[in-house]
Amino acid sequence: RGQAEGAGLSPLTAAVQAGQVAPAQVRDAFERSYLEGWRNAVVDASPVLREFTRAEHERRVTRFRELDKALIETSAQLVRARLAASVPARAGRFAQASESGILNRQLELQRRHMPIRKLFRQIPNLLPRLKPCLLMSPLSVAQYLDPKTFPPFDLVIFDEASQIPVWDAIGAIARGRHAIVVGDSKQLPPTRFFARGDDGEAADAEDFEELESILDECNAAGLPSLGLTWHYRSQHESLITFSNYHYYDNRLLTFPSAVAEHPQLGVTFRPVPDGVYDRSKSRSNLREAEAIVAHLVAALRASLERPPRERESFGVVTFSSAQQTLIKNLLDAACVEDPELLACFDGTQPEPVFVKNLENVQGDERDVILFSICYAPDAGGHMAMSFGPVNRDGGERRLNVAITRARKRVEVFSTIRADAISLSKTRSVGVAHLKTFLDYAERGPRAIAEATTLDPDADFESPFEREVYRALTRRGHDVALQVGCSGTRIDLAVRDPERPGRFLLGIECDGASYRSSATARDRDRLRQGVLESLGWTLHRIWSSDWWRTPDQELARLEAAIAAAARARPPAAELPHA
Numbered sequence: 270r271g272q273a274e275g276a277g278l279s280p281l282t283a284a285v286q287a288g289q290v291a292p293a294q295v296r297d298a299f300e301r302s303y304l305e306g307w308r309n310a311v312v313d314a315s316p317v318l319r320e321f322t323r324a325e326h327e328r329r330v331t332r333f334r335e336l337d338k339a340l341i342e343t344s345a346q347l348v349r350a351r352l353a354a355s356v357p358a359r360a361g362r363f364a365q366a367s368e369s370g371i372l373n374r375q376l377e378l379q380r381r382h383m384p385i386r387k388l389f390r391q392i393p394n395l396l397p398r399l400k401p402c403l404l405m406s407p408l409s410v411a412q413y414l415d416p417k418t419f420p421p422f423d424l425v426i427f428d429e430a431s432q433i434p435v436w437d438a439i440g441a442i443a444r445g446r447h448a449i450v451v452g453d454s455k456q457l458p459p460t461r462f463f464a465r466g467d468d469g470e471a472a473d474a475e476d477f478e479e480l481e482s483i484l485d486e487c488n489a490a491g492l493p494s495l496g497l498t499w500h501y502r503s504q505h506e507s508l509i510t511f512s513n514y515h516y517y518d519n520r521l522l523t524f525p526s527a528v529a530e531h532p533q534l535g536v537t538f539r540p541v542p543d544g545v546y547d548r549s550k551s552r553s554n555l556r557e558a559e560a561i562v563a564h565l566v567a568a569l570r571a572s573l574e575r576p577p578r579e580r581e582s583f584g585v586v587t588f589s590s591a592q593q594t595l596i597k598n599l600l601d602a603a604c605v606e607d608p609e610l611l612a613c614f615d616g617t618q619p620e621p622v623f624v625k626n627l628e629n630v631q632g633d634e635r636d637v638i639l640f641s642i643c644y645a646p647d648a649g650g651h652m653a654m655s656f657g658p659v660n661r662d663g664g665e666r667r668l669n670v671a672i673t674r675a676r677k678r679v680e681v682f683s684t685i686r687a688d689a690i691s692l693s694k695t696r697s698v699g700v701a702h703l704k705t706f707l708d709y710a711e712r713g714p715r716a717i718a719e720a721t722t723l724d725p726d727a728d729f730e731s732p733f734e735r736e737v738y739r740a741l742t743r744r745g746h747d748v749a750l751q752v753g754c755s756g757t758r759i760d761l762a763v764r765d766p767e768r769p770g771r772f773l774l775g776i777e778c779d780g781a782s783y784r785s786s787a788t789a790r791d792r793d794r795l796r797q798g799v800l801e802s803l804g805w806t807l808h809r810i811w812s813s814d815w816w817r818t819p820d821q822e823l824a825r826l827e828a829a830i831a832a833a834a835r836a837r838p839p840a841a842e843l844p845h846a
Contacts, residue, residue, distance in 0.1 A: 308816075323814050334794045355398045368395035390418045407437040414444055421446055428452075429632055430484040434459045438483035450492075452484040455516040456670050457631050458663065479663060498522050499795075502634060504677050504803055505534040506753065511709055515702055516669050524796075525753035527804035530770030537680045538711040539564070544684030546645040548653065552591040554643045554684060561585060561639050561682050562599040568637070569613045569622070582620035583613075584635035586627065586671045588657050592643040593626045600624065627658060627667040630674060638675040642707075645684035652685070654694040656703060664699025672706060681710040733812045734760055734778050740823055746830070757796065759805070763830055765837065774833045775805045776826070779812055806833045 270282045281299060284290040290298045312318045357369055371391050375382055382388075389396060397420065405413070425445030427433055430452030442448050459480040488494070500521045503509045505528070513521045528534055544556040565583060572580045587593040600622075604610045613622050620635055646652040654660075658667050672679060687708035692701055729735040729750065738761055741748050747764040752772070761776040777783065786792035797807060808829040815822050 312813075318813065321811075321813055323811050326811070327809075330793045333789060337790055337794055352401060355401075357395070357398070368392040386413050386415060389413055390415045393419050405441075407433060407441050410441045410444060416440075416444055419444065423447065424449065426451065427483060430487075431456050431482050432459050432631065433483045434480050435483050435486050450484055450487050452482070454484055454488065455512075456666055457628070458482050458485070458666070460628065479661075496520070499799075500524075501799060502673075502676055505531075507535040508675055508677075508679060509673060511536075511706055512669050512673050515705070516665070522757045523753070524757050524799050524803055525759060527772045527775070527806075528770065534677055535679075536710045537678065538707070539680055539682045540686070540711075541682055541684045544645045546643065546647055546684070548647045551595070552589060553595045554592060554641070554645055555595065557641055557643060557645070557682050557684055558592060558595045558599055561596060561641055562603060564680070564682075565600070565622070565639060566603050566607070566610065569610055570607075573609065573612070580618075581636040581677065582618070583622045583637045583639065584630075584633060584674060585622070585624040585639045585641065586630050586674060587624070587641045588627060588643045588659065588671075590626050590628075592641055593624055596641065597624050627671055631670050634674050634676060636675065636677045638672075638679045640671060640679055640681045642681065642683035642685065642703075646689075652689055654691060654700065656697075656700055659699035659703055660695065660697045661699070664697060665702045666699075668699055668702055668706065679710075681707070683707060686711060730760065731778065731812075733815065736815065736819075737761060737776065737778065737810060737826075740819075741826070744827070759800075763833075765834070767834075768837070771837075773806070773837065774830050775800065775807045777807060777809045779809070806836070 270286075273279075273282050278299070281290070281295070281302070284298070285292065285295060368391065371388070372395060375388060383391075403422075422445040425441055425448045427438060427441070427448070427450045430438075430450045431454055432452075438450075459482050461478045461480055498520055500509055500513075500523045503523065505526045506523050509521065509523050513519055513523060526534060539560070541554075541557045541560045544554045544560075546552075546554050565585065568581070568583065585593075585596055587596065600614070604614065612618060615621065623630075623633060623635070625633065644656050656664075658664055685707070687704050690700060690704040690707070692704065695701075729738065734750075738748055738750070741761070741763065747766065749762045749764060749772070750760075752759040752762045752775070759772075759775040760778045762772040763774045763776070765771045765773045783792060786796070800807060806829075808826060810822055810826065
């Protein structure tokens with residue numbers, strides 16, 4: 270006691286002597302008192318911490334969201350107004366030799382118009398005022414923009430640059446002062462297809478040569494690069510988890526859905542056990558094509574009965590052009606039998622149905638993708654380890670493109686299962702990934718739950734989260750930790766007791782994920798907006814409030830859970846991102 274009092278611990282020794290603190294509790298009492306004193310000193314020394322109040326901070330966050338959206342909308346209006354002001358009025362007459370006169374003369378003609386390249390050459394100053402941004406392919410740039418007379422653009426932007434050969438891009442780059450090259454090196458490179466095979470027969474989808482892209486050249490040259498890591502398309506993480514792990518080193522920040530398991534979300538395996546791959550003739554799988562068409566026709570008929578906003582869009586992806594052609598022919602026959610289906614294909618819908626193979630589907634997306642594996646044992650029962658372009662070097666990139674086209678659901682139609690692929694007979698990375706993907710698809714909801722929703726080894730990021738978790742579980746709530754499979758996770762999530770596989774409320778604490786956001790827009794507006802579009806109802810707890818008034822914060826939390834339960838959507842309803 271003498272040593273303790275000499276160290277300034279007289280209040281503690283007095284409490285022990287008075288029986289207020291048991292001898293066995295001395296160490297814990299000292300530690301708590303010491304940490305409380307340390308915390309109070311730190312808070313008192315920091316105006317930000319000392320003056321923080323939840324109501325005022327949340328008011329500022331709300332106001333920031335409003336102003337940020339208004340700034341974006343106003344900026345767009347300002348740009349439009351400035352561009353409109355630069356357009357010369359058409360009223361009155363222009364000298365025929367002037368650029369406006371030349372253009373007006375062409376507009377008045379019914380036929381024998383001036384070639385576009387010549388017209389552009391004669392209005393080099395007027396064209397940028399009328400069209401300050403031109404959307405063109407590299408070939409169109411070479412055709413229509415004469416580099417000798419056309420003024421250089423301030424900025425040239427390449428999209429899907431992984432598919433643009435270097436020699437096609439150089440001409441466009443030369444017509445600008447600056448360039449931005451946007452692409453994904455894990456997707457398809459440019460390819461050159463051969464018109465005919467050595468035997469005089471028409472070549473198939475495997476007869477091609479991969480070329481170097483302008484994206485490859487920029488990467489090799491060490492140009493400054495910026496990685497885009499937020500992934501918005503998938504309304505369920507299972508749609509991107511496979512690719513994120515195998516191709517992007519788990520660097521993509523994906524957003525968990527509030528619906529952990531749902532038949533209309535994620536990856537589904539649909540076996541076609543009686544399929545046969547006609548290797549020697551058509552190079553297609555008739556039974557698999559028929560199964561896809563029957564499934565798609567039924568889905569389209571059901572979709573047409575729903576209001577337009579609730580209709581899903583569909584796309585079919587095949588491994589080969591032969592399977593693509595077969596499915597198209599079967600769909601044409603189905604439309605002849607039921608002409609109402611034509612509305613799903615003729616462009617009257619915002620996103621008509623497409624049927625494409627691996628080589629031409631990059632850049633497309635739909636709510637639902639039906640994926641035809643096609644390859645299977647032949648009529649003699651022999652299963653060759655040949656899967657078309659996927660066998661080649663870089664074939665895994667084609668698989669990556671195929672399985673990431675869906676917003677809601679990928680339905681894999683396959684005669685073979687993962688165990689039919691023997692990796693001892695091939696060293697192809699693409700084939701190995703195909704085997705893994707088939708296993709991933711077939712394991713169904715259990716695999717999806719394990720891979721995309723809950724990490725069984727997840728732990729608390731802070732003692733604060735642990736305290737909130739314990740308080741909720743003591744009150745009988747079923748709470749999950751760290752929901753998600755990438756850097757964007759929900760700290761705590763309360764499961765819906767009436768809807769298995771659905772979360773009632775996501776709880777966010779001001780921990781690592783909050784403070785690691787690069788900007789206020791990311792932290793306080795964009796991230797929350799994306800999560801809410803995926804069905805989440807979010808509730809935030811501030812550690813300072815939990816420290817000062819834990820009972821009051823727990824009551825707020827209980828009220829939020831009850832409100833979320835009352836506002837839960839109908840069982841069949843899904844969020845529309």
